[in-house]
């Protein structure tokens with residue numbers, strides 16, 4: 099785009115002929131071909147998940163250009179971090195990504211603990227791992243259902259919700275809530291698990307393994323799904339790295355990269371689990387890798403629950419509402435269901451942090467979409483969007 | 496050519512497998528809880544965080560343990576709580592605005608006397624915002640009266 103193409107949004111009046119519409123559409127239209135149609139998907143569209151808006155330029159059914167428009171769900175989480183004490187800000191973390199809230203809990207609590215040099219007890223670390231992996235499974239299950247729903251298969255989401263509700267029941271025992279959990283505390287976790295939690299979790303592992311077989315027969319092997327996904331939206335490692343994509347999207351492109359192994363945190367080093375890469379970098383590869391990750395998480399939970407140590411779950415004198423962070427900076431990254439979640443915390447020693455920067459994987463993954471959607475059919479573009487596993491509250495924060 | 500035919504046969508078979516699963520689940524028992532006719536088993540709600548309630552004092556179930564220290568009011572990130580101290584230490588006003596609450600437990604964990612706890616009310620409904628502003632002292636008395644009857 100050259101400089102003369104730039105329009106000052108404030109210099110245009112709404113009624114100025116062909117310039118009617120909002121700023122994004124007008125800017126998008128400037129580079130459109132004469133014979134193309136501009137279509138606005140969202141922000142209230144069932145297949146764009148939440149309030150994402152995508153502008154596409156179409157030639158017939160083919161996408162010439164696509165541009166996501168963000169910000170409809172911006173809730174100023176970064177700013178809120180600056181006006182609340184760290185302890186008061188903690189419940190916000192459950193709201194950033196409502197599908198994998200525990201990973202966000204972990205990223206923020208980890209950043210605070212690193213800055214304040216707090217070491218959580220061993221039992222708390224195990225509970226953190228178990229709850230985070232259970233939550234990862236529930237996030238992948240919901241993605242699985244919603245993705246197939248995007249492609250036109252309505253029933254699978256009902257199967258996925260059955261297991262998801264079971265995980266919610268299990269997590270509710272320790273976290274007290276079913277969606278926006280706020281379970282971690284600086285220096286541990288807020289509640290211990292009981293025998294019911296352990297029993298339900300132990301029963302759930304073989305049950306889900308059986309159900310995964312049903313998923314395979316019902317959806318993965320289905321010829322219609324395969325023809326919809328195979329070879330659609332390939333993204334190679336190079337483009338993934340250029341846009342900073344992480345998580346299953348990067349792994350499907352063939353790079354075995356996972357924060358749990360690359361920058362080990364907590365006790366993940368003590369567990370045996372594989373970081374799968376591949377098998378293909380198209381939508382179907384991304385589909386398979388997430389289903390495989392459910393199995394990986396089950397393995398981690400199985401090992402953790404077998405070797406759950408006794409002991410306290412919270413350090414003595416754990417930081418409370420009036421806790422002041424020491425001056426300094428810290429960064430903590432964890433592997434969320436969508437990729438690397440990072441929290442950068444800067445403190446000047448005052449009551450509230452000086453700056454909190456949240457790095458959401460969904461935002462970087464979404465940036466791939468504009469490039470991957472070029473030249474595809476509109477229906478395939480929706481498949482690509484679904485395969486990125488976007489959670490809009492997390493993208494917008 | 497033979498390969499294409501074979502692929503199509505395999506594809507059709509995969510559809511039949513999928514449909515047979517759907518058919519099997521069609522005739523399996525219902526898993527959802529149909530709310531007005533059935534309710535969730537109370538055991539599974541034992542740790543559910545519902546709206547706050549005051550814990551009754553050990554000797555008098557109509558009295559609260561609160562000493563009006565304001566620790567919960569200061570800890571709450573949503574400014575949901577109002578506690579007004581009376582003549583002694585006991586509060587005379589204890590209101591809780593549930594519309595602002597994020598059920599984070601900051602108040603419960605900061606209370607020095609354990610005067611607050613989460614209730615397990617899952618079926619609470621209200622038709623206006625005002626009804627969501629709860630007077631916890633009078634709720635405590637009502638609960639005590641119900642328990643004494």
Ligand code: SF4
Pocket residue numbers: 547570571572573574575576595596597598599600601602603
């Ligand atoms: S649970 Fe959290 S938001 Fe609700 S009243 Fe207590 S401190 Fe405030």
Ligand code: SF4
Pocket residue numbers: 560561562563564565566567568578605606607608609610611
């Ligand atoms: S912290 Fe406890 S004792 Fe203090 S005002 Fe709140 S409820 Fe009362």
